[in-house]
Amino acid sequence: MKIRKCVGCGEILQSDDENKLGYIPYEKLLHASDAICKRCFRLKNYNELPDEKDEKKNYLIELKEIINTVDLVMPIFDVIDLESSMTTEILDLIEGKNIIAILNKVDLLPKSMPMTDISSWFKEIINGENVFPLDICMVSSKKSFGIKGIIKKIYNLSNKKDIKVLVLGVSNVGKSSVLNKLLGKEKLTVSKFSGTTKKATKNLVKFKEKNIYFYDTAGLIPDGRLSELLPKNKADKLVFAKEIRNTKFNIKKDQILMFSNLMYMKSNENIELDIFVSPKVKLHLTNMDKYKDLIDRVDLFNILDKEELDTYFDNNEFVEENIVLEKGYDLSISGLGFIKQIRGKFDVNMIYPKSVKIKERISIDRNNRKKIDMEEELLW
Structure with a gap:
């Protein structure tokens, strides 16, 4: 057979x-x-749920075998959780290659953020990693925004009749969803759980007189994501599959902002923030005394049950870190979301699992934020 x-x-x-x-x-x-x-x-x-995870070693071996045989590399990144989707392994693989970078899930960002600002922001960040794409496509696999543009750009970037394109990315960036839109049907398995694609698959798209072959590989499970510390059947609550919630908070000095009962931050100054997280993450503002009473309230936060919460605290070492950001920078929490400062001095103490990657990054609307700050100073 x-x-x-x-x-x-x-x-x-x-x-x-x-x-x-x-x-x-x-x-x-x-x-x-x-x-x-x-x-x-x-x-x-x-x-x-699948019972197994792809081993990072096997994933990288397979990628290295394929990457030198293709004409273009198409890494897919998550605009909401950019830092965890831009891993060292992927950056090392694509450095010096002919790449079209895909920035997915742009529909989850507020409409007040112009696409030109998002594109400039992403280009500045990826260029800072010594990666210089031939082109950048901002897309929404959910709404099919920007998908047709990918095919046209691939067509224009190669003179070959048969074009080989390697698609890669970490788990949950929407890699299979993007490919399904490109292929015009739900051919690839799409799941909110990590490690869905197991082996490299080749898929053909015919465009005009050219054949475009997309090689899809297993999604790398990155280190440092908060979502990876939860049971698989609960981790999807932190994934931005359909929408992201942004909530403004005026936080007074010494107040505590809880991210459900997974981690929290204490503000050392009066500050106004915009928090971008999954709608299933409950944000709760309180003080230190009440926090101690609330941390075990599984009925209030409704993500982990009592046994899962006990395991979460037993298995993770928590650290406290003082973080001070200059204006024009946001704070990214891998596998959870990001924090944008609006007004006041960003001086907080973050209490979080040690393995979770927290990183400051250039704000998407940094230029617009500077303009607003200048206007406010003139008013005063």
């Missing part, structure tokens, strides 16, 4: 052992044209 691969994850299909990867009932293996394995079927239809 001819070897067939799952169109969802790329595993070789087999009907001999239901407990091994690539299993599909024999009848479907014989007759289904776009067959998917049992694992992908359960993921796609029931969001049933």
Whole structure:
């Protein structure tokens, strides 16, 4: 029998052992044209969790084998959780390559942020990592915004009739969703859980007289994401799949802002902030005395149950870090969201799991923020 691969994850299909990867009932293996394995079927239809994670070593080995055989590399980044999607491994792989950088989920940002500002901000950050894309595409895989532009740019950037494009990115950046939009159908398995694609898959898009082959690879599970510290069936509550909530807070000195009961920050100055997190993360403003009573309230925050919360605190070492930001910079919390300063001095103490990556970054609307500050100074 001819070897067939799952169109969802790329595993070789087999009907001999239901407990091994690539299993599909024999009848479907014989007759289904776009067959998917049992694992992908359960993921796609029931969001049933996979039992295993891709090992970073195997992922990088596979990428290195493919990357030198393609014409273009198409890394996909998450505009909301940019720092965790811009890992050292991916940056090292794409440095010096011909790349089209994709910035996904731009629809989740407030409409007050112009696309020109977002593009300039992203270009400044990625150039600072010594990566210089041939072009940048800002897209929304959910709303199909910018998808057609990707094909046109690939078409214009290569003179070849057959163009090979390697697609890569960390888990949960929407890689499979972007590819499904490019392919014009739901061919790849899309899930909110990490590690869905298991093997490299090749997919063809015909555009005018050219054949564009997209090579999809497993999503790298990055270090430093808060979401990775939660049970798999709860981690999706931190993923920005449909929307992100931005909430303004006027925080007084010594007040505590809780990010559910996962971490918190104490303000050392009066400050106004805009917090961007998943709608399922409850933001609660309180003081230190009340915080101690609230931290165990699973009924109030509704993310982890009591046993999961105890495990979360037992398994993670918490640190306290004083963070002071200059105006024009935001604070990114990997796997959770980001904090934008509006007014006042950003001087806070963050209490968070030590393994979580927290990083300051240039604000998307830094130039606009400077203009507003200058206008306010003139008024005074």
